[in-house]
Amino acid sequence: MIRSLLLLAPAIYAAYYFNVHIQVQDVATPVLLPWINHLAGYFQSAQEAISIPVATDTTLQPEIKPFTRHIVAVGDLHGDYPNALRVLQFSGVVDEKGDWTGDVDFFVQTGDIIDRGDDTIKLFAWMDQLRAQATSTGGVVLSHLGNHEWMNAIGDWRYVYPTELKTFGTVEARQKMLSSGVIGSSWAANYTVASRLPLHPSLGPPNTPYPPQHALHLEKDSSEFGSDQDRLEDYETSHLQEHELEAGVLSHSALSFVHGGLSPTYPNLQPFPAKINELGTSLLRKLQRRKQPPPHPPSPYPGLPPDATREEHMLYDANGPLWYRGWALDNEEKACQDVEEVLKKTGTRRMIMGHTPNFHNVVARCDGKIIIIDTGISHAYGGALSSLSIHYTLTPIVDSERPENVGKKQRWIEREVVSALYVDRQEIIADEEREVVGDFAGY
Numbered sequence: 001m002i003r004s005l006l007l008l009a010p011a012i013y014a015a016y017y018f019n020v021h022i023q024v025q026d027v028a029t030p031v032l033l034p035w036i037n038h039l040a041g042y043f044q045s046a047q048e049a050i051s052i053p054v055a056t057d058t059t060l061q062p063e064i065k066p067f068t069r070h071i072v073a074v075g076d077l078h079g080d081y082p083n084a085l086r087v088l089q090f091s092g093v094v095d096e097k098g099d100w101t102g103d104v105d106f107f108v109q110t111g112d113i114i115d116r117g118d119d120t121i122k123l124f125a126w127m128d129q130l131r132a133q134a135t136s137t138g139g140v141v142l143s144h145l146g147n148h149e150w151m152n153a154i155g156d157w158r159y160v161y162p163t164e165l166k167t168f169g170t171v172e173a174r175q176k177m178l179s180s181g182v183i184g185s186s187w188a189a190n191y192t193v194a195s196r197l198p199l200h201p202s203l204g205p206p207n208t209p210y211p212p213q214h215a216l217h218l219e220k221d222s223s224e225f226g227s228d229q230d231r232l233e234d235y236e237t238s239h240l241q242e243h244e245l246e247a248g249v250l251s252h253s254a255l256s257f258v259h260g261g262l263s264p265t266y267p268n269l270q271p272f273p274a275k276i277n278e279l280g281t282s283l284l285r286k287l288q289r290r291k292q293p294p295p296h297p298p299s300p301y302p303g304l305p306p307d308a309t310r311e312e313h314m315l316y317d318a319n320g321p322l323w324y325r326g327w328a329l330d331n332e333e334k335a336c337q338d339v340e341e342v343l344k345k346t347g348t349r350r351m352i353m354g355h356t357p358n359f360h361n362v363v364a365r366c367d368g369k370i371i372i373i374d375t376g377i378s379h380a381y382g383g384a385l386s387s388l389s390i391h392y393t394l395t396p397i398v399d400s401e402r403p404e405n406v407g408k409k410q411r412w413i414e415r416e417v418v419s420a421l422y423v424d425r426q427e428i429i430a431d432e433e434r435e436v437v438g439d440f441a442g443y
């Protein structure tokens, strides 16, 4: 702050002098340039004189700076705006008026905003507002469709409160709003089924597919054409590439988010999350564009559209990412064994999901590799108000004995602190630290 004020000062002074001299002589610019430079120089040295202790370090190695990222995630909200507001407030995402604070880098909601409460319209409008406000401060909101959003899109309205329906006016008005109207359009444009959130920007923006696309092309090319020898060489190249990927020390420094869970036997995990989201986009389009069927009940369950593909059916079935409950229900041994393969396939180190509530606390299993954040926040359940907070830091190791610690082989401490936040307390789920070597400066 002081720094930027000091930087502005010469400009203000220059403008002042400029005006004064313009009145005395018309060809002011060439005459004044030395003055302006002189003043700028004066203020620069004054600034350096003030900030010497900080400046020495950063001027020596301006490119090697610590990196921090703060992520907050919340689970099922089910039509309760006041409780959602409280959670986002004590998590630092919004202020008391519900506006984005700018204090978090990513806010993630894992779906099931709709049903079991009256605040559907308000909550989705608020999410759009936060998404826009976040963008203006360099933050990002990641929104997901839960099984309840999908149920409503299908016409399965079993959990719609009559009082909630009144906030839309009529059945037809609600159908319209959830298909071609403001809520439905935002679902199509701003919501996904799954996300992959890299902890460090060297892995790319959110939802950068895993495995990286150049590796996939290599594999594809090798099977499509060329002689056996070519194929072998290509295979070796792609194999090497894969090996390098595995060796990429931050390659799995990422989190996955989904509503239900990523089953180990779900066939469309890769590329993650691109394949799942492609299916979500195409299925939602079919649902929103069909003539809206009369809702169930009292009408019969409409089901997926007749032109839904096998893969789209699998997206929505019990083993798919919207409904799967294995990570909450399987025994410890099976869950902790299965999770490794899914993390490997999705290029992540933890998976975070809602859907299966525990009304007392966030559930962390297998050293925090599985985190289930649905605590029944809505008054419909009366569960615990909670969120998940992740603080990630990558800090350069300053080693005055080894000044060669620059360039491609910097040493860093990677730390990730994952905690569950409640109204009255914070509980650490994981606090992990390791040393990594690589060129992670410049992000």
Ligand SMILES: *[C@@H]1O[C@H](CO)[C@@H](O)[C@H](O)[C@H]1NC(C)=O
Residues within 6 Å of the ligand: 127, 128, 129, 130, 131, 132, 182, 185, 186, 187, 189, 190
């Ligand atoms: C997507 O989100 C942005 C930001 O919240 C919003 O302005 C926009 O209207 C949304 N898109 C649609 C199609 O609703």
